[in-house]
Amino acid sequence: MNDETVVEARDLVVRYGDFTAVDRVTFTVGRGEIFGFLGANGAGKTTTIRVLCGVLPPTEGRVRVAGTGYEDGENAIKAKVGYMSQKFTLYNDLTVKENLDFIASLRKLDAAYYAKRRQEILELISFKKGLGAFVHELSGGTKQQVSLAAALLHDPEVVFLDEPTAGVTPAGRERFWALIRRVAESGKTVFVTTHYMDEAEQCGRIALMREGKLVAMDSPAGLKAAAFPEQVFEFEPIEELSFSRMTAFQNHEAFAFFEPYGHRFHAAAANAEAWRHWRPELEKTFRIRTIAPSLEDVFIRMVEDRP
Amino acid sequence: MSEPISISVAGVKKSFRAFQALHGVSAEFEAGRMHGIIGPEGSGKTTLLRIVLGLMRPDEGSISYREGGRDISFADLRPKISYMPQTQSLYPDLSVDEHLEFFRDLYGIAPPDYKRKREELLEVARLAEFVRRPAGQLSGGMYKKLGLICALLRSPRVMILDEPTTGVDPISRRELWTLLYRLLDEHILILATTAYMDEAERCSKVHLFEAGLLLASGEPRTLLQEQKARSFDELFLRRAALGGP
Amino acid sequence: MNFVWSRAAAMARKEWFHIRRDPFTMSLALVMPLVMVVIYGVAIDFNVKNVKLAVSDSDQTQASRRLIDTFSSSGYFRVRRDFSPGQALDDLVAERARAALIIPPQFEKNLWSGRTAEAQVLLDGADNSTVVPVSQYVNTIQTLASERIAGADMRPPYDLRTRFLFNPELNSRWFIIPGVVVVIMAILSIFLTAMTVAREWENGSMELLLSTPVEPIEIIVGKALPYASLGALAVVFVYIIARAAFGVPFRGHLWVFGLGCLIFLLTYLAQGLFISIASKQQTLAMQLSMLTGMMPSVILSGFVFPIASMPKFFWYFTMLLPARWFMVISRHCFLEGSSFLELAVPFAALSLSCLAMTALAAHKFKRTLE
Numbered sequence: 044m045n046d047e048t049v050v051e052a053r054d055l056v057v058r059y060g061d062f063t064a065v066d067r068v069t070f071t072v073g074r075g076e077i078f079g080f081l082g083a084n085g086a087g088k089t090t091t092i093r094v095l096c097g098v099l100p101p102t103e104g105r106v107r108v109a110g111t112g113y114e115d116g117e118n119a120i121k122a123k124v125g126y127m128s129q130k131f132t133l134y135n136d137l138t139v140k141e142n143l144d145f146i147a148s149l150r151k152l153d154a155a156y157y158a159k160r161r162q163e164i165l166e167l168i169s170f171k172k173g174l175g176a177f178v179h180e181l182s183g184g185t186k187q188q189v190s191l192a193a194a195l196l197h198d199p200e201v202v203f204l205d206e207p208t209a210g211v212t213p214a215g216r217e218r219f220w221a222l223i224r225r226v227a228e229s230g231k232t233v234f235v236t237t238h239y240m241d242e243a244e245q246c247g248r249i250a251l252m253r254e255g256k257l258v259a260m261d262s263p264a265g266l267k268a269a270a271f272p273e274q275v276f277e278f279e280p281i282e283e284l285s286f287s288r289m290t291a292f293q294n295h296e297a298f299a300f301f302e303p304y305g306h307r308f309h310a311a312a313a314n315a316e317a318w319r320h321w322r323p324e325l326e327k328t329f330r331i332r333t334i335a336p337s338l339e340d341v342f343i344r345m346v347e348d349r350p
Numbered sequence: 351m352s353e354p355i356s357i358s359v360a361g362v363k364k365s366f367r368a369f370q371a372l373h374g375v376s377a378e379f380e381a382g383r384m385h386g387i388i389g390p391e392g393s394g395k396t397t398l399l400r401i402v403l404g405l406m407r408p409d410e411g412s413i414s415y416r417e418g419g420r421d422i423s424f425a426d427l428r429p430k431i432s433y434m435p436q437t438q439s440l441y442p443d444l445s446v447d448e449h450l451e452f453f454r455d456l457y458g459i460a461p462p463d464y465k466r467k468r469e470e471l472l473e474v475a476r477l478a479e480f481v482r483r484p485a486g487q488l489s490g491g492m493y494k495k496l497g498l499i500c501a502l503l504r505s506p507r508v509m510i511l512d513e514p515t516t517g518v519d520p521i522s523r524r525e526l527w528t529l530l531y532r533l534l535d536e537h538i539l540i541l542a543t544t545a546y547m548d549e550a551e552r553c554s555k556v557h558l559f560e561a562g563l564l565l566a567s568g569e570p571r572t573l574l575q576e577q578k579a580r581s582f583d584e585l586f587l588r589r590a591a592l593g594g595p
Numbered sequence: 596m597n598f599v600w601s602r603a604a605a606m607a608r609k610e611w612f613h614i615r616r617d618p619f620t621m622s623l624a625l626v627m628p629l630v631m632v633v634i635y636g637v638a639i640d641f642n643v644k645n646v647k648l649a650v651s652d653s654d655q656t657q658a659s660r661r662l663i664d665t666f667s668s669s670g671y672f673r674v675r676r677d678f679s680p681g682q683a684l685d686d687l688v689a690e691r692a693r694a695a696l697i698i699p700p701q702f703e704k705n706l707w708s709g710r711t712a713e714a715q716v717l718l719d720g721a722d723n724s725t726v727v728p729v730s731q732y733v734n735t736i737q738t739l740a741s742e743r744i745a746g747a748d749m750r751p752p753y754d755l756r757t758r759f760l761f762n763p764e765l766n767s768r769w770f771i772i773p774g775v776v777v778v779i780m781a782i783l784s785i786f787l788t789a790m791t792v793a794r795e796w797e798n799g800s801m802e803l804l805l806s807t808p809v810e811p812i813e814i815i816v817g818k819a820l821p822y823a824s825l826g827a828l829a830v831v832f833v834y835i836i837a838r839a840a841f842g843v844p845f846r847g848h849l850w851v852f853g854l855g856c857l858i859f860l861l862t863y864l865a866q867g868l869f870i871s872i873a874s875k876q877q878t879l880a881m882q883l884s885m886l887t888g889m890m891p892s893v894i895l896s897g898f899v900f901p902i903a904s905m906p907k908f909f910w911y912f913t914m915l916l917p918a919r920w921f922m923v924i925s926r927h928c929f930l931e932g933s934s935f936l937e938l939a940v941p942f943a944a945l946s947l948s949c950l951a952m953t954a955l956a957a958h959k960f961k962r963t964l965e
Contacts, residue, residue, distance in 0.1 A: 083519040085489030129517075183391050209517045210545060212390035213583045214590030238519050239546075241583070283554065286531040302524065305551030305581070306570060342520045403806055405964045433806035437799035443616045444609065455605030456807050510806075 047074045049109055049201055049232045050095060056103035057090050064090040065101070066255035072234065072248075074200075077227045079246030080236045083346055087255040088236050092203050095234070097121040109200035125194035128205040132190035133178045139189055140174035143196065150197045157196070164192040167229075168222055184215025188222060195226065202226065204235040208242065220245055240339040249338075253346050267336050270344045271311060273299070275336040278308040278329040297321035302343055309340050353418025354381030354537050355430065355507045357402060362411035364397055371397040373562040374411065382537035384530065386553030386570075388544055388582060393559040395543040396436060399512050402541065403433055417507075432506035434497045436513040436543075442486025446477055449485060449500055457504040464503070471499040474529055491522025498529055509533060511542040515549060527552065547582035556582070560589070598816075602809050606817020610791065614821055620787060628779045628829040632836050635771050648672040649692035651683040656703035662714060665736055666696065687717055694718050694733075769844070772837040773929040774898040776830055777859070777922050778889075783826040784860050785888035786881070788867030791818055793880035796871070802964060811960045819864045826860050837929070846932030855924040855938075858945050862917045863888060865952035872959045892918035917952075920945040 050072040057065040065087045072078045082088050093099040094106060097120025100113050109123035133142045147157045165174075168188040178186060187207055194202050204223070208216045220242060227233050235246065243249055243263065250260040259266055278301075284292075292308070293301045297318060300311040308329075312318035325331065357379040364372040372394045379385050379402075387395050400406040402413060404424045415427045440449060454464045472478040475495040480488065485496060494514060501509065509530070515523045527549070530540060534554075542553070550556050551570045558565040558573075566573060570582075579585040614620050648666060652659050667674040675692060677683040686692040695717040702714060716733050795801040804814060837843040845852075867884060874880045894900065895909065896918035902910060913919045920941040927933040935942070 083489070083521050084491040084517075086519075206517065210391065210513075212545070212590070213547060213586045214390075217587060238517065238523075240520060286535045289531065303527065303552060305548045307551075339520050343524065346519075347521050400964060404962070405802065405805055407963065407965070429808045431806065433803065435799060435802045435806075437802070439799040439803040441609070441613070441800060442798070444612055448609070448612060452605055452609045453807070455608070456602050456809050458599065458601060458808075 048072070048107075049074050049076075050078075050234065051107040052091070052095065052104065053106075054104040055091065055094060055101050055106065057087075057094060057099065058102045063255055065094070067104075068252075068255075068257050070250055070257065070260055072201075072232055074232055075227050075230050076248065077223060077233045077235065077246045079243045079249040080234060080252070081243055081249055081342060081346075082236075082252035086252040086346075088252055089205060091252070092126075092205055092234070092236070095120075095201075096124050096126050096203055122197075123200050125197070125199035125202040126205075127187075127190045127194040127202065127207055129187075129207060129209040133186065133193065135179040136177070138175050138177050139170075139172070139181075142178060142189070143174075143193060146193050146196055152197060160196060160198065164195055167195075167225060168192050182215065184211050184218060187211060187215070187219055191219075191222065191226075195231070199231070201232040201234060204233065206236055206238065208237060208239065216242065240337060240342060243338050251342070251345055259345055263338055266338070266341050266345075270341040271300075271336045273311050275300075275334055275340065276310050276312075276331050277304070277334045278310050278325070278331055280306070280308075280329055282328075284328075295321075297325065300340070300344060302340065304337070304339070309334070309336065311336075352507060353420075355427065355539050356381040356416050357413065357508070357539065357541075358416075359398070359402065359413050360411055362398070362401060362408045362413065364394075364401065364406065364408050371562055372401075372408075375559075375562070375564050376411075377557055377564055377567060379539060379541055380555070381539050382534070383554040384534055384540040384542065384552070386542055386544060386550045386556040387559060388547065388550045388556055389559030389565075390586070391545075392561075394562040395559055396512055398559075399433075399510055399541065399543065403431065403510060404428070427508065430507035432501035432504070432509050434501045434509075434511045434514055436516070438493070440485040440493065440497060440500070443484055445482050445484050446472075446488075446496055447481040449496060450503060453500045453503050459504055467503055471502060471529075474532070475499050475525055491518045491525075494518050495522060495526060495529070498526055502529065502533075505536070506538065508539045509541070511540070513543050513545060516545055523549075547586065550582045558582075558585075598810065598812055603813040603817040603820070606809070606814055607820040610818055610821045613791070614825075620790075623787065624783060624825045624829065627782065628775075628832055631775050631779055632772070632833060635775050636836075636841055645673050646671055646694055647675060647692040649675050649677050649683040649686035649695040650698075651677045651680045651695070652698045653680065653700045654698050654702035658703035658706050659698045659714075662698065662702075663696070669736055684717070687719060690719070769841075769930060770926070771898075772833070772841055772843050773925040774896070774922055776833050776837075776856075776925050777896060777918055778892055778898060779829050779833060780826050780856065780860060780921075781863055781892035781918055782889055783829055784822060784863035785867040785870070785884045787822045787825070788819065788864050789870040789874075789880040789884040789888075790877055791822070792868055792871035793874055793877045796875040797877055805962050805964070811962060812957075815868060815956070815960065819868075823860055823864060827856070830856055843929055845929050847928035848932075848934070851933075851935045851938065852925065852928040854935075855921055855928070855942070855945065858942070858949050859917055859921040862945065862949040862952050865949070865956045866917075869952065869956040869959055872956065891916050895919065896922045898922060914944070915948070917945055917948045920948075 048071045052071075053069050055065055055068040056063065068087075068091060080088050080091070090099065094101050095108055097108070097113070097118070106112050106120075108120050111119040111123055113120065134145075137145070143161055147161075152160070168191065170185075170189065170192070172181065172185070178189070181189065191202070191204070191207065194204075208219055211219065216239065223233055223235065224245070235242075237243055246263065248260065248262055249266060251258050251266070259269065261269060289303070292298070295301065297313055297320075298310050299313045300309070302309055322331070359375060359377045359379075362372055362375045363370070375394070375398060387398065389395055397406065401408050413424075415422050415424060417427075444452065450468055459467070469478075472481065475498070477492060477495060477499070480492065485493060488496060498511070498514060501511075511530075514526055514530075518526065523546070530542070533540060544550060553570060555567065556570050556573060557567045566577075568576070574580065574582070574585070577585050579588065614624070650663055650666075652663060663674060666672045672694070675686065677686060680697045683692070683695040683697055687695045697715040697717065699713065699715075705713070795804065834845075838845060866888060870883045870887065871880045874883055892898065895902075895905075895913050895916055897913070902913050902919065905913070923941040924938055924945070927938055
């Protein structure tokens, strides 16, 4: 990874009236990084992305994106970044070519450059349907890939992807992430939010937000080590558990953490002594094995404020 | 008092103009279990739910509803079903409390029951401090939770949920599942579609759909063993690699 | 069908929240009746009065002065003296006058010598709205003037004025305001109902509603209730303005008028509902309700354009419009004091369209998403 800083936020604050959406957030992202931005709904992720995309000047703090900032004029940042969200992406009733043409004209791309760049981009996403295909004919996954192509058309240094894979099939999601890796390898910085923790595992670094504040920032492995200094176990119930029994285990004194994961549970012991004491008893109900914690466990432990 | 309800679907076909959404689906939804309906988008999951709910009529095939072994009509069942659609279906200008009061009146819930239920659900869903906030200003997770607690306000015998957790953060997702799990002990029939394969594993029975066909049904663990896959993600990825879209 | 009142009330209460929080609906319901009354009652005056008349009198005799006097004393013209026919013409062209009266020299001489005495009246033909009434006035004035000029015993001027009351449009407000009631109710009922049900479809809440125990009839009643009340309120409001501010008489029975309002309201609520069920989109519902509800009730109901002078096809076509029949009821109740029996035909026609529309809407409203 390159050491060059491409995105920098320093003491970023955004207030809407008396509501503070983003509260003193500071971080930097380097060139070619895949930077995951996680948090509960409403934690301030989208607001932060809007600031970094150049569409929402912050209330306080400083932003530098690809060597430019709000002080360099209204559209300085916008010219250097690409943005894609799950919500508004492409016009369904236009063809792929018409959509791309439209974006190229909005970006005022030079005709020759646009023709060359479009070819490159479509090769990058290995788009096989014709340019004349209507967007509504594409599957959800392909649509998202074309949206990403549209966001990359003007060769931005940074792309922001806001929940790009919501509602996309597992296979579609995997193809999309392969594409994200290729984009990052080509030297672009990728800034992505997601609710799928298996996707977050594929990020180089992850920032975790809660109620407008940054609560942690590290590599997936680093986050896991920080959130779970203790050993984590997988509990597989030998027979199906009723809800009331499950709740009883969640409040059991043996555990500091006990959360459902598929039909299994991920658990961490409260302390060594309790664990030694309870383990034989618990093995009557569960098959227990040691595992590495998942990012979902990390998320729950770090973001959830259990009293 | 309340006998368990089960639903079976036999040879259901449904087309929308040129597009055939369901190609003859037969499935058993046994009482008191959580049924996960999983599959890629456009595989016919939502259409099946709407047909079960009487919101659409099948072109062919039939649906039968049974209560404690007796056949009952859909009209008898209707007052016992709660539904949470996939699309946003709450009123953005109405607050959390106004939604609850609206559904209280629609369901005809008596005031003392309502008071108890309301507090209990708001507590579990952790929405108690947002009762005055309009639904349009709730985050994605809170919005879905509000939809669910509206559906759970009365005690349904059948709960049908269409993608209850899409676009929801991991914590709200857990809270939604906690709300659902509580129902299982009351022997309620739950049908839920989901795009999260780890959630499929939490169901007591899964039904795998693809392109309007039911591929397989069964207990998640047995099904995975049969298909020699460690997770449903893996299973679907493998199928996609074999010649899917 | 089992109708549960509390569920319909819950719908109505929820609808009331929407209305209260939506500035558009609220202003449409409250401000629009006021604006309509002001526009039709005050700003648009269908009477032609005070027409500026440029007069060039090259004769300057008793006869010519009498002619001019007849125009100015009619109350319809405001005379402006010019020195030459050219100047009068200039006034007309520059729109300082809407009509010109040019009296040539020798006017009186010709008159007495038995030849036809000619005076010229020029009208601004581009101004369609005044040409017809003004030329009518001119005709009448001509008769009067010749009587006046020729007649030995001259009648006093006030006598002349009273004879101008031939024009039933003299107080057009009396005629227009009972019509405004119709238009306002049409808009409030059809437009708002169409929008509100279409909104439920558009934002997905209809799918949820249909899966609850609520019956379609309860949805319909619950939705209609707040808008019907708004409509009723608007009628009362317009009635008070009509009586207090414009002095429109109300000669009929209030209960007959109220019954007419009710049937009309129900008809249009049903039509609005039908539109929204058929369209399921707010924008389409809005356009359809404009096209099938508002436009006919303004243009084809006899509100502004008399039905009697419509082409045959439209004359028959208006028979199908509830607004046309309610217009008759409203005007007769206000101005003629007709009894219920005298209005039996419009009431029968209105009730028939009400039944037809309700049946259509109920038939179309199914408990499915298809």
